[in-house]
Every structure is written in structure tokens, then in C-alpha cells.
Amino acid sequence: MTTPRTVLVTGGNRGIGFAIAEEFLAQGHRVAVTARSGEGPAGSFTVQADVTDAASIDAAFTAIEAELGPVEVLVANAGITRDTLLMRMSEEDFVDVIDTNLTGAFRVVKRASKGMLKARYGRIVLISSVVGLYGGPGQVNYSASKAALVGMARSITRELGARGITANVVAPGFIETDMTAALPEAQQAEYKKNIPAGRFATPNEVAKVVAWVGSDEAAYISGAVIPVDGGLGMGH
Ligand code: NDP
Numbered sequence: 001m002t003t004p005r006t007v008l009v010t011g012g013n014r015g016i017g018f019a020i021a022e023e024f025l026a027q028g029h030r031v032a033v034t035a036r037s038g039e040g041p042a043g044s045f046t047v048q049a050d051v052t053d054a055a056s057i058d059a060a061f062t063a064i065e066a067e068l069g070p071v072e073v074l075v076a077n078a079g080i081t082r083d084t085l086l087m088r089m090s091e092e093d094f095v096d097v098i099d100t101n102l103t104g105a106f107r108v109v110k111r112a113s114k115g116m117l118k119a120r121y122g123r124i125v126l127i128s129s130v131v132g133l134y135g136g137p138g139q140v141n142y143s144a145s146k147a148a149l150v151g152m153a154r155s156i157t158r159e160l161g162a163r164g165i166t167a168n169v170v171a172p173g174f175i176e177t178d179m180t181a182a183l184p185e186a187q188q189a190e191y192k193k194n195i196p197a198g199r200f201a202t203p204n205e206v207a208k209v210v211a212w213v214g215s216d217e218a219a220y221i222s223g224a225v226i227p228v229d230g231g232l233g234m235g236h
Contacts, residue, residue, distance in 0.1 A: 002027065002028070002215060002216055002217070003216060004028050004029050004030060005029050005030070005072040005073050005123075005216075006029070006030045006032070006064070006068045006069045006070060006071050006072050006073070007021075007024045007029045007030065007031045007032070007071070007072070007073040007074075007075070007214065008031075008032045008033070008034070008061075008064060008071045008073070008074050008075065008108075008112070009021045009024070009031065009032075009033045009034075009040070009075040009077055010033075010034045010049070010051055010075065010076055010077050010078040010104070010108055011033075011034065011035070011051075011077045011078030011079065012031075012032075012033025012034065012035060012040040012041075012044065012046070012077070013033060013035035013036075013037065013038035013039055013040055013046070014038065014177070014178060015175075015177035015178055015179065015203060016077060016127065016172065016175055016177055016203045016206050016207070017033065017075070017077040017078070017127075018033075018040065018041060018203065019202075019203030019204045019206065019207040020075055020077060020203075020206070020207040020210050020211065021033050021040045021041050021044050022041045022204075022207065023204065023207035023208060023210070023211040024073070024211055024214070025041060025043045025044060027211060027215075029073070030045075030068040030069070031043070031044040031045070032044065032045040032046070032047060032060075032064040032067070032068055032071070033045070033046050033047075034046075034047055034048070034049035034051070034057075034060050034078070035047075035048060035049075036048065036049070036050055045064065045067050045068055047059075047060040047063050047064060048060070051076075051078045051100055051104030051105075051107060051108060052099050052100055052103070052104055054107050054111075057107050057108055057111055058111060061111050061112070061115075065115070070115030070116075070118070070119060071112045071115055071116075072115075072116065072119065072121055072122060072123065073122070073123040073125075073214040074108060074109065074112040074116075074122070074123070074124050074125070075125045075127065075210055075214065076104070076105040076108050076109060076124070076125070076126045076127060076149075077127040078100065078101075078104055079100060079101045079104075079127065079129075079145075079146075080096070080097060080100045080101065081097065081139070081142050081179060082094075082096055082097050082141060082142070083138040083139055083142065084138055085137070085138050086140050089140060089141060093141055094140070094141040094144075096141075097141040097142055097145050098141065098144070098145050100145075101142070101145035101146060101149075102145040102148050102149065102152075105126055105149060105152065106152065109124055109126075109152070109156065109167075112124070113156075113160065113165070116160070116163075116165050117160070117163055117165070119164075120163050120164040120165075121164045121165070122160070122163075122164065122165035122166070123165075123166055123213070123214040123215070123218070124153070124156060124165065124166065124167040124168070125167075125168055125169075125170055125210050125213050125214050126149040126152060126153050126167070126168070126169045126170070127149075127169075127170055127172070127206075127210070128146040128147075128149045128150065128169045128170065128171045128172075128225070129142070129143075129146040129171055129172060129173075130171050130172065130173045130174075130227060130229040130232050130233040130236070131143045131146060132145075132146030132147040132148075132149065132150065132169075132171060133147055133150070133171070133225070133233065133236040134232070134233045134236045146171075149169050150169050150225055152167075153167040153168055153169045153222075153223055153224075153225075154167075154223040157222040157223035158223075161222055161223075164219075166213075166218065166219065166221060166222035167222055167223065168213050168218075168221060168222060168223065168224045168225075168226060169224070169225045169226065170206065170209055170210050170213060170226050170228060171225055171226065171227045171228070171229065171233065172201070172206045172227075172228045172229060173195060173200075173201065173227070173228065173229025173230050173232040173233065174188075174191055174192075174195065174200040174201070174229075174230075174232070175200060175201050175202070175203055175205075175206055176200050176201070176202055176203065177203060180200060188200075194232060195229070195230045195231065195232045196230055196231030196232070196234075197230025197231055198230070199230065200230075201228065201229075201230060205228060206228050209226060209228050213226060
């Protein structure tokens, strides 16, 4: 029987984050999710928060600590895309994606680390993307934000590894969510040709891996990049 932990999933109201929250709940943990809109799965504690706003993150953590106790497992999942070719990408497109995907992860990790250091226990899982290290046309902003999470996880590992805290990156490939539904059919078919598994994955296939990396059992894995991409990014 695994020890029930307090888990926080950012962006847990839909897509991959929702599935991750469901999986931790199914495994008997106390689960909080942040959402800007909507709710996490039944049984989770939803707090409104925007990862681009440090004050709203701090307030969310304070509410979670009061309701469920200090966060022991953090899944930094909230993310956005603003895809367009480099020549057309505005500085705003670039900075907005970095602010949500990278600085947003920094804000929640920093706030979570307080309680983790005190407890000398923590699991930090940063949701990156195959595109982080593989690259993607039209995704200069997104790819840069996701690649940077690798350096973040590895630096956290070097800083906090001796305190019972791990930090890892999970790098999904193409997953069936609102984010990929926005891709034109022809582009989806083209991507599938390049995926050895020949298909996109369900959010639950990512959630299972995240829940394991975030478990007590995964104590000796830190600074790793774990792909869940049907073989798309092999070697990257
Ligand atoms: P969705 O677009 O379905 O959901 C994105 C989630 O992030 C929503 O819960 C959204 O909240 C939240 N979010 C976005 N911006 C903010 C913000 N500023 N503050 C708080 N929450 C925010 O995405 P997916 O489920 O597909 O993706 C989840 C993560 O997985 C992302 O980091 C994404 O980059 C990554 N990923 C996805 C892949 C895919 O194929 N789908 C592949 C690889 C990685 P709200 O509903 O309020 O907007």
C-alpha cells in the first residue's frame, strides 16, 4: 500500500492534467488541481489560479495547504501553444508561451519547494513535450519553453536531490486533447505517419507514467526525461 500523498496538478480541468488528476485519485491520493475555468475530476479540490500570476499561485497553495496539507507531489502541466512560423512570430507570441510554460512552471515549483524541503520529501514532474528536444516547425516558442524544462529539472535535482526530492520531465508525443484537436486533419495524418506506434495516445497513457514518476517507488529517478510518444522522438 503506497502512502497517500497531497498532489497538485496545474491545469487539471481538462486534457492531460485532468487525466493525471484522475489517476492519482484512483491510486488513493489527495488531489488538488488549479484551473482558470471549470473543475478538476470528481473528488479533487479545485482552486482557481493562473500560472502567469505569482500571487494567485501563492493563494492557491495556501488554500490547498489548509484543505489537504502541504503539496508533496507537484505536476506542472499547464501549458499553451501560439504556433506560427518564425518570420511571423511576434515577440508577444514568444514571451506569452515562455511565461506560461516555463516561468509558470518555475513559479509553482518554487512555491512547492518550501513545503517539500521542510518535509524532506517531494516529487516534481514537469510536463514537457517531444517537441522540446525534437523541434517543430512553427513552434520556436513552444519548443524553447519545453526544452528549458529539462535544464530546470536537472538543476532542481542537483540542488535538492539530497533532500528526498526528485524532479523529472515527462515528454508526451501527440495526445488526443483540445490542443491536438486544433490541428488540421491533413496535418494529423502526416504526423501519424512519422510515429512508430502509428497513432496518437490517450491522456490516460500519459497519466499512468506521471503517476508512477510521482510515486514513492520512483525515489531513485531524478533529472530524467521520460518520453511517452510512441517512439516519435527516439534519440532526442
Ligand atoms: P489543453 O490545451 O487541453 O489544456 C491546457 C491546460 O493548461 C488547461 O487546463 C488550461 O487551463 C491550462 N492553462 C493554460 N494556461 C494556463 C495559465 N496561464 N494558468 C493556469 N492554467 C493554464 O492541453 P493538453 O492537456 O493537451 O496539454 C497539457 C500539457 O501537456 C501542456 O503543458 C502541453 O504543452 C503538454 N503536451 C501536450 C501534448 C498533446 O499532444 N496534447 C503533447 C506534449 C505535451 P484553462 O482550461 O483554464 O485554459
